[in-house]
Amino acid sequence: MEKNKRIEAVRKEAEGYFQRGEFFCSEAVVHTINEFLGRPFQEDVVKLASAFPIGLGKSGCLCGAVSGGSMALGMAYGRKHGEAMNEKMFPVSAALHDHIKEIYKSTCCRVLVKGYEFTSPERKAHCVQITGEVAAWIAEKLLEDPDVSEKIEAAQA
Template identity: 80%
Template sequence: MEKSALIESIRKKAEGYFARGEFFCSEAVVHTINELLGWPFPEEVVKMASGFPIGIGRSGCLCGAVSGGTMALGMAYGRKHGEPMNEKMFQMSAGLHDHIKSMYKSTCCRVLVRNYDFNSPERKAHCIKITGEVAAWVAEKLLEDPEIAQKINMGGIG
């Protein structure tokens, strides 16, 4: 599968999980990127992303999709006890933050949804779009990294 088509399929997959109510934003991103990477972590890893929706436990702070994207980047660039920090972890996380902030002028959930009734389909559609954008951005950056890309099945994700 061509890189741009793969990235678009990742966007749609993450959006679909959220749209269908299978996952919230952070969970959808973590699950989708774990799948893209060939399941380096058990499927249950998504449980670690379950506290981040609606701005960290409904507090309205950091966007859950951005939190999930940062967790997903940790799947590729994170470390285990005793290992040195991979400088790419900070660069990529900051890059994700800056990308979303440049697109939406904030990474704060309450700011991102302030123009919507929270229970409206319009707000949900807005959040689904952000979720897809985060998943696509993370996937694109991982595919641009030769060390990571060689481990990814370019045939797509199921």
């Protein structure tokens, strides 16, 4: 499948999980990227992302999609005990943060949803869009990395 179509498919998958109420933002990103990578982690890895929605457990701080996105990047660039830190981990995670901040002017949940009634369909649509943007951005970066894209191709073959 063409790169742009794959990225859009990831975007729509993450958005769909959130829109349908199957997952919140962070969970949708983690689940979608785990699937995209060929399930390197068991399905219940999404449980690790369950504390992040609505800005870290409803505190309104860091956007849950960004938190989940950083976790998802760890699926590709993270380490196990005793391993050296992957040199790509910090720059790519910081770049995700900067990408979302550039588009939405913040990565703080309460700022991102300011002006929306929390239970409104407009607020949910806004958050669904951010979730999709995070997942799509991650998919694009992973496909651009030859080391990771090889694994994606093998997993999806």
